[in-house]
Amino acid sequence: MRIFNAALKYILLFLSAFSLSLTQHKGDAFVKQGVDAFFNYEFEKSIEILSKARSAYPDHPVVHVVWAAAWYHFDQSMYSADSVYSNFEKRLNEIEFLYDSLVVAYPDNFEYLLYLGTSQSLKARIYLGEKKYLSTFYAAYKGFKSIQKSEQGADKTKDVYLPIGVIEWYAGLKNPFIQIAARSMGINPSRKEGIKKMEVAANESAWAWIEAMSILSITYQFFDLNKEKGLLTSETVSKKFPDNFGYGLYYALGLMQNGKIDEAKKKLKSLNMQLSDQRPYHQKRYNPYLSYLWGNYYFLTENNKAALEYLNNCINNYNSDLDIFLAKALLLKGKIHDIQNNRFEARRAYKECIKLKNQTAAMDFAKQYLNEPYKG
Structure with missing residues (x-):
């Protein structure tokens, strides 16, 4: 049985990885250049800037x-999964x-606890890819506890709401084993409360808003359906980072x-042209993904023959x-x-x-239509 759902495959990678507190730090502007380049799929530029920033502002x-995380995405666009996970684990061990060391040197700076927890949580992405599910949950929980401790700081910011909201939302999914484990570890398994916290991060945080918007767009479009909020969040990040192909896909959806069928068609045509420029x-x-979107477009425009071709x-x-x-x-x-x-x-x-x-909403609809045919 697959204990972990598809959403976590995306979410655990980013568990607060791009949040930055409201506290000002030397080098913030330089680091922000690297982060913006990352979100716009300019991976080499992002890595170059961030590598220099690490040396200048350790x-x-x-x-x-x-x-x-920037290196992870660059590797993911170029190499096989084994190489990606191996490289990612080495880098996570280094930064952990x-x-x-920073937590020991600066015990009163709770921001270092936040990012220690983040680096610990990111290891869950490796274990998830290797289908080591208990290790996945343990790594996520270990990071979560460090992040929880960072909440105790006087300088607590809205950024911390993202990782905590994600964990609460994930624990609130339908798997009873995860819910029991979550409660035993002091985690509130609530999709509703988790979404509220992610919305705080999306609307009020300094830098975490980008990833919070991205995660919420997936949540609204695939899990806890809210078509208006799904469009708002996906449009916001897609227009902010027009070269991010993934954001464009969610915006089209x-x-x-x-x-908004005419606007969707225009966006889909743009994505068609962008696809050949993406990494292998x-x-x-x-x-x-794009084939599904075209299939959905033709379904909505009542061309079921073309829709089935794209869906297949x-x-x-x-x-x-x-x-x-x-x-x-x-x-x-x-x-x-x-x-x-064609019921068969x-x-x-x-x-x-x-x-x-x-655990997507599509599963619930599939169960419904398995018993009672879809009638349009």
């Missing part, structure tokens, strides 16, 4: 963890040692979910451990077959969707 609380592994990952391309070529788009593609394929009175194929698609066990 006591800066955020630069080390941002540097490690640095943050441990938000447009379609809100009936990003092309493999994102092409099926998405399903047959899916190449990502983040299977939230795959779930949507299988659900939509089943709905189209139901419209065409519809049920088969719904069953494949349910097998993903990724």
Whole structure:
């Protein structure tokens, strides 16, 4: 049984990695240049800036963890999973040692505890990819406890609401084992409260707002459905970072979910042109996502033949451990077959969707339509 859902595959990577407190630090402007370059998919530029910043400002609380995450995304766009995880683990061990030293040297500076917890939490992404689920939860919890301690500081900022909100939201998903474990560790398993905290980070934090908006767009579009908020959050980050292909995908989905079909088509055409400029592994990952979006577009414009062609391309070529788009593609394929009175194929698609066990809303709809056909 897959204990961990698809959303966590995305969320754990970023668990507060780009939050920065409201406290001013020497080198903030330089570090921000590196962070902005990262979010705009300018990975080499980001790594170059952040590497220089680490040397120039070794006591800066955020630069080390941002540097490690930037390298992770660069490696992910270029290399196989084994190499990516190996490199990421080495860098996380390096920065965890640095943050441990900074916590000892500056015991009254709670920001170092925040980023020590962040580096510990990021290890969960490695264990998740290796399907070591208990290690995944333990690593996330270990980081969470350090982050909780950082809340005790007099200089507590809104940025800390992001990692705490993510953990509470994740623990509130339907898996009873995770809920029991969470309660035993003092974590409140509540999707509603978790979302509230993430919204605070999105609307009131200094730098964490970017990643909070990104996580919330996925939450609103795939899990706790809210089409208006899904569009607002995805549009905000997509327009802020127009070269971030992933943000563009979620923005296109938000447009379609809100009936803005003409705008969605324009965005999809733009994404088609951008796809060939992406790195090799990003092309493999994102092409099926884009195929789903075109399938959804043709479904909404009542061209079910074209929709099925794109959906089958998405399903047959899916190449990502983040299977939230795959779930949507299988659900939509089943709905189209139901419209065409092909109940056998519809049920088969719904069953494949349910097998993903990724806790998305698509699973709930698939279970509903498995028992009662979709009627449009």
